[in-house]
Amino acid sequence: xxxxxxxxxxxxxxxxxxxxYRSSILRSPAHALLHYDPTETEMTGPTFGHNMLGALDDNxxxxxxxxxxxxxxxxxxxxxxxxxxxxxxxxxxxxxxxQANAGGRYRHKKDGYTAPLDPNFGGCGRCIxxxxxxxxxxxxxxxxxxxPNGGNDWRPAHIHFSVFGDGFAQRLITQMYFEGDPHIAxxxxxxxxxxxxxxxxxxxxxxxSNTIPMDIRAYRFDIVLRGRNQTxxxxxxxxx
Amino acid sequence: xxxxxxxxxxxAGPYVHIGCVPTFAGLEGMYGGKDLGNTMITGNPAGKxxxxxxxxxxxxxxPMTDAMIEAWQPGPEGSFGPTEGFNHWGRQPTDAETGExxxxxxxxxxxxxxxPHILLWIAARGINMALITRVYFPENDxxxxxxxxxxxxxxxxxxxxxxxxGYVHTIHLQGDHxxxxxxV
Ligand SMILES: [Fe+3]
Numbered sequence: 042x043x044x045x046x047x048x049x050x051x052x053x054x055x056x057x058x059x060x061x062y063r064s065s066i067l068r069s070p071a072h073a074l075l076h077y078d079p080t081e082t083e084m085t086g087p088t089f090g091h092n093m094l095g096a097l098d099d100n101x102x103x104x105x106x107x108x109x110x111x112x113x114x115x116x117x118x119x120x121x122x123x124x125x126x127x128x129x130x131x132x133x134x135x136x137x138x139x140q141a142n143a144g145g146r147y148r149h150k151k152d153g154y155t156a157p158l159d160p161n162f163g164g165c166g167r168c169i170x171x172x173x174x175x176x177x178x179x180x181x182x183x184x185x186x187x188x189p190n191g192g193n194d195w196r197p198a199h200i201h202f203s204v205f206g207d208g209f210a211q212r213l214i215t216q217m218y219f220e221g222d223p224h225i226a227x228x229x230x231x232x233x234x235x236x237x238x239x240x241x242x243x244x245x246x247x248x249x250s251n252t253i254p255m256d257i258r259a260y261r262f263d264i265v266l267r268g269r270n271q272t273x274x275x276x277x278x279x280x281x
Numbered sequence: 282x283x284x285x286x287x288x289x290x291x292x293a294g295p296y297v298h299i300g301c302v303p304t305f306a307g308l309e310g311m312y313g314g315k316d317l318g319n320t321m322i323t324g325n326p327a328g329k330x331x332x333x334x335x336x337x338x339x340x341x342x343x344p345m346t347d348a349m350i351e352a353w354q355p356g357p358e359g360s361f362g363p364t365e366g367f368n369h370w371g372r373q374p375t376d377a378e379t380g381e382x383x384x385x386x387x388x389x390x391x392x393x394x395x396x397p398h399i400l401l402w403i404a405a406r407g408i409n410m411a412l413i414t415r416v417y418f419p420e421n422d423x424x425x426x427x428x429x430x431x432x433x434x435x436x437x438x439x440x441x442x443x444x445x446x447g448y449v450h451t452i453h454l455q456g457d458h459x460x461x462x463x464x465v
Contacts, residue, residue, distance in 0.1 A: 049287065049464060050286070050287070051464060053286060053287065053289060054287075054289055054290045054409070054410050055289070055290065055291070055409035055410065056409065057408070057409055057410070057412075059409060062292075062407070062409070064292075064406050064407030065292075065407045065408070065409060066340070066407075067339040067340040067341050067343075067407065067454070067455070068339050068340070068345070068405065068406070068407030068408050068454055069340075069407070069408075069409075069454065069455070070412070070454055070455060070459055070460075070462050071455050071459060072435075072459055072461075072462075074413075074462050074463055074464035075431055075432060075461055075462070075463050075464065076463070076464045076465070077427070077428050077431050077463060077464075077465055078465070079465050080392070080394075080395060080427075080428065080465075081361065081392045081393065081395070082353070082354075082355070082361075082392060082395070082398070082400050082415075083400065083465050085353075085361040086353060086370070087353065087368070087369065087370035088363075093317075095312065095313065098312065104311070105308065105311065124285075126285050126286060126287055127285075128285055137300045137301055138300060139296060139297070139299040139300025139301075147296045147299060148299060148306070148307070148308060149295070149296045149298065149299055149306060149307075150307065151295055151296070151347070152296065163299075163303070163308045163311055164296075164299050164300075164308075165299050165300045165303050165308065165311060167300075167312070201291075201293065201294060201296075201297070201300055203293070203297075203300060203301055209353045209400060209402070210465055212351075212402060212411065213287070213288060213290060213411075214290065214291065214292075214293045214297075214404050214411055215288050215289060215290055215291045216291040216292075216294075230291060230292060231291075233291075233409055234289045234291075239286070239289040240289065242286070242288050242289060243288065243289060243291070264288050265285060265286060265287050265288045266287060266288070267287050
């Protein structure tokens with residue numbers, strides 16, 4: 042049995058209703074979320090083993106490409122650590138990613154953007170975090186793309202992340218952005234996050250120390266899930 | 282610069298299927314051609330087999346045809362496993378036409394101190410942070426469950442309907458029948 046999971050700071054996350062992001066208008070509950078402390082149901086969650094992974098699952102440059110070919114676009118490594126709010130690594134956790142191709146087009150029947158599909162790019166990858174919580178993907182840098190919202194809205198280049206923790210209460214979907222992208226400040230989805238500080242946690246930094254010369258650049262993106270145990274202990278101490 | 286606060290949530294967007302259910306999205310052969318979480322009953326586990334059909338209705342009364350729902354539940358004995366031949370976790374996209382997400386699973390048992398239930402987690406375009414709710418079953422004394430009790434007079438929105446074809450549950454994002462969603 043595992044310990045309590047620290048409470049979620051709802052003011053740190055986007056509110057359900059963010060009117061500038063129009064899709065949220067019809068898809069946000071009107072009532073406030075009802076709080077309860079995690080039970081066994083939320084403190085447990087599925088586990089995933091490395092044996093479920095294929096050799097190229099973490100390589101979006103190659104995992105949909107024809108033999109001998111590769112996806113087109115700026116080659117990048119996206120890597121970082123999966124940790125919790127108590128600063129502990131989360132090993133053995135499934136991380137799934139999806140993204141548009143270098144032109145900003147998704148391989149999806151609902152995406153009608155004029156940018157072409159890349160026959161060698163599918164757009165998804167997955168991996169399982171290592172003992173120290175580290176994870177890594179190889180991919181191509183996605184392009185920005187237009188979307189129907191306010192008339193002239195463009196998403197900053199981004200990679201979608203789906204992350205599992207130890208307990209289901211830690212489950213998170215988010216998006217990673219790229220340092221220096223001027224669309225970050227203009228995007229209603231990004232700006233649904235209340236604070237600049239919270240937005241900055243989703244911005245990957247160019248990481249020259251892990252860049253492979255003449256081959257592939259690296260971006261660093263750490264992911265933090267809700268903490269557990271330690272906070273409970275500290276709270277008890279304060280109460281004494 | 283170290284950050285030790287939870288990464289902020291962002292919507293799963295309209296293309297969540299590419300990342301989470303790529304075979305459903307039409308990415309032939311990806312991950313061995315099998316979507317993770319698609320099958321909860323993988324062997325011949327003990328317990329009562331049930332079908333749970335879910336629909337998510339938006340504020341305009343329209344079924345959401347681009348959502349993804351995950352289920353996490355106890356097994357027939359009320360434990361969270363692992364259980365031979367059974368995945369306690371499942372994942373289904375809502376159907377592009379009907380909006381239905383169908384889980385073929387086992388009737389959950391009661392975890393200690395709780396009534397049988399399935400935790401649901403709903404991600405979609407327009408949902409900034411995935412919504413958490415629970416589904417309970419009409420034949421049980423749900424009022425005895427502490428989480429069900431918190432929902433008060435709105436608790437009826439957490440109970441599935443029993444039909445000839447299994448259990449059916451409609452999740453309303455807004456309106457008179459707005460489903461109870463939790464911060465947990
Ligand atoms: Fe996107």
